[in-house]
Amino acid sequence: GAVVSQHPSWVICKSGTSVKIECRSLDFQATTMFWYRQFPKQSLMLMATSNEGSKATYEQGVEKDKFLINHASLTLSTLTVTSAHPEDSSFYICSAPGLGAEAFFGQGTRLTVV
Amino acid sequence: AQTVTQSQPEMSVQEAETVTLSCTYDTSESDYYLFWYKQPPSRQMILVIRQEAYKQQNATENRFSVNFQKAAKSFSLKISDSQLGDAAMYFCAYRIWDSNYQLIWGAGTKLIIKP
Numbered sequence: 251g252a253v254v255s256q257h258p259s260w261v262i263c264k265s266g267t268s269v270k271i272e273c274r275s276l277d278f279q280a281t282t283m284f285w286y287r288q289f290p291k292q293s294l295m296l297m298a299t300s301n302e303g304s305k306a307t308y309e310q311g312v313e314k315d316k317f318l319i320n321h322a323s324l325t326l327s328t329l330t331v332t333s334a335h336p337e338d339s340s341f342y343i344c345s346a347p348g349l350g351a352e353a354f355f356g357q358g359t360r361l362t363v364v
Numbered sequence: 365a366q367t368v369t370q371s372q373p374e375m376s377v378q379e380a381e382t383v384t385l386s387c388t389y390d391t392s393e394s395d396y397y398l399f400w401y402k403q404p405p406s407r408q409m410i411l412v413i414r415q416e417a418y419k420q421q422n423a424t425e426n427r428f429s430v431n432f433q434k435a436a437k438s439f440s441l442k443i444s445d446s447q448l449g450d451a452a453m454y455f456c457a458y459r460i461w462d463s464n465y466q467l468i469w470g471a472g473t474k475l476i477i478k479p
């Protein structure tokens with residue numbers, strides 16, 4: 251089946267620095283990529299929807315300037331957490347729709363800000 | 365707006381037994397997809413089963429089957445012959461037929477398998 255590769259799988263960064271998370275669709279073209287945040291023992295919370303070649307659409311309450319999303323090609327979407335703080339520590343997941351009805355998920359990124 | 369409700373935060377079942385996870389949803393749409401996803405400790409989301417709303421027949425995938433009641437807006441997941449590897453968080457999700465594939469998620473049910 252289709253594969254979405256997400257990197258890094260985990261990252262530790264210092265407070266105030268920026269971290270970039272990449273999601274690549276390996277064997278299909280992803281015109282849309284969803285970015286989720288997941289707190290421990292909770293469900294997926296949609297942060298934003300990126301579309302290739304256009305600006306991302308952010309959900310209410312998500313800071314656009316803190317969570318920068320770029321979707322410059324049909325196989326790569328990136329999420330950059332800028333000026334990260336401990337409260338940004340979380341699990342981030344990307345997901346791309348396939349040709350059928352199901353979605354394909356990256357492996358997730360565990361971000362820890364110290 | 366569409367909503368998905370999973371009222372069981374946690375369920376436990378004896379290995380080899382059968383367990384049913386509940387899911388209800390609210391929508392005014394007539395065409396849509398419903399899914400059950402599994403998230404094991406690795407946190408990789410895995411599709412368990414899907415159901416198209418226009419299909420009356422309940423979907424089945426090996427030991428996993430659903431009871432889809434469209435009028436009642438209910439979509440439960442039955443796991444037969446539970447195995448230790450079934451231990452995970454299970455999420456029910458809804459997708460509008462003609463949307464950009466955005467999913468509406470339930471809160472999840474943690475399934476514990478007792479050996």
